Amino acid sequence: MDKHVKTKVIDESIRLVTGEGSGEYEGSFEQLLPVEDGSMEKFYLWNKAQNLFDLVLQTSSSKKDPEKLGRITQFQFLRLAKITEFSKAEGTYFKADLEMLFKSLIKQHDSVSSIDIYDFFTAIEKLSAKLFKDEEEMSPADKIEQFVETATPFFEEFLLQQQEEKENF
Numbered sequence: 001m002d003k004h005v006k007t008k009v010i011d012e013s014i015r016l017v018t019g020e021g022s023g024e025y026e027g028s029f030e031q032l033l034p035v036e037d038g039s040m041e042k043f044y045l046w047n048k049a050q051n052l053f054d055l056v057l058q059t060s061s062s063k064k065d066p067e068k069l070g071r072i073t074q075f076q077f078l079r080l081a082k083i084t085e086f087s088k089a090e091g092t093y094f095k096a097d098l099e100m101l102f103k104s105l106i107k108q109h110d111s112v113s114s115i116d117i118y119d120f121f122t123a124i125e126k127l128s129a130k131l132f133k134d135e136e137e138m139s140p141a142d143k144i145e146q147f148v149e150t151a152t153p154f155f156e157e158f159l160l161q162q163q164e165e166k167e168n169f
Contacts, residue, residue: 045141048148053120055155056080059162071114077102077123083154086131101126124148 059076081087081095105119106112115123125140128147132138138146 045145045148048152049121049124049144050117052124052148052152052155053117055152055159056120058159059155071112071116072120073114074099074102074106077115079155079158080127080151083151085150086127097127097130 053072056072056076056079057070059079060073078095078098081098087094101123102115105115105123108119124144124147128143129140132143132146135143
């Protein structure tokens, strides 16, 4: 029954958006995102984290191994240690924390030596809790958002520098 209801809702939603709806459900759907007033800003956290994943993914040359396509290698993941704000917070142990976390994530998948987007989100959750452990007033979501908003500009700048080096070479 649940599958049937969900299928009908999705089907009618698509028809409404494309202008082919029957009108039977007219006015019963409400668009939640995007919202101009910022009241739903926290719901964009997934998109921000996904953007960070894509940025980290772009930080090395193309992958020839199809098994690693769309996955982050340890080399790419360890670039998080170069973010000044993170290394200041954790000191010299941050890179070791990254290495141990990465190895524990890949241990969950026997033959894979890289992590996918879901493992990356798990890593962000664990790292943000560790980095901002003294920030008691911050919720876990706030810590994750702070992590993503700190890391994103670093990787954007890193990719820009990589692009400039390719052009100058």
